[in-house]
Amino acid sequence: MAPDIEGPVLDEARNLMIRLYNKEAISSLNILRQHMFAQNKSELRSLPPTEDAFKQHVLRALYQLRWWKHAHESNPIIPSVTEFGRNVLNNCLVPITTLLPQFPTDIDVPSFCKCKSSKCQSSRCSCVKADVMCTIAFACATSADGCSREQVVEVEESESEQDF
Known part of the structure; x- marks a missing residue:
């Protein structure tokens, strides 16, 4: 089961991302993405991630943080990496970029x-x-x-x- 990161953790991470684009008046990465696309259609690489892609990235970052937080323990209880924005494909760990259709x-x-x-x-x-x-x-x-x-x-x- 994937962890629920809704609430303050995701809100603060989202607000930081929006501030990086200097658009504090916008509260959603999807809306920010739409407005930035409308202003500059040629540079798709400069668009922020979608809400879902950003959430998957935050999950991966939280997994790494959890490892660091419990690094001093001899037998830490760490959940499966597949619960934190990754899948195993052909014996390789690959990030889940989004759960939504393209x-x-x-x-x-x-x-x-x-x-x-x-x-x-x-x-x-x-x-x-x-x-x-x-x-x-x-x-x-x-x-x-x-x-x-x-x-x-x-x-x-x-x-x-x-x-x-």
Whole structure:
């Protein structure tokens, strides 16, 4: 059973990560990732991790911390490494990068929206024609006021089963 790291540990780690990107007003790594993608689509390497990928990284860091914390004991009781963001594959230990699918499957959007305005109400708008909401990746969403038709997609996080 994976440890439950929800609460102060994960919140503090997330807040530190968000502060590294100098975006203290945002409270979710997924939202931060969407806004940064909308501002600079060419540098995908500069995006922060998703909430789920970040949680897996924190689990791996906590496992290492647990080893260090109990290093002075002769027979420490350390849980299985597979409970802390890793799997065994072909007798090798590999990190779990995410538990979520790579792409959302339930979003039906046009390939792009060229509206420069934040309104997107014109019948010439591809979003209006397709009768779908705009997303953060479209030009209209990066306007100063945001887009009135913007759809914020927040990925649900899986719940852990055991307390750390």
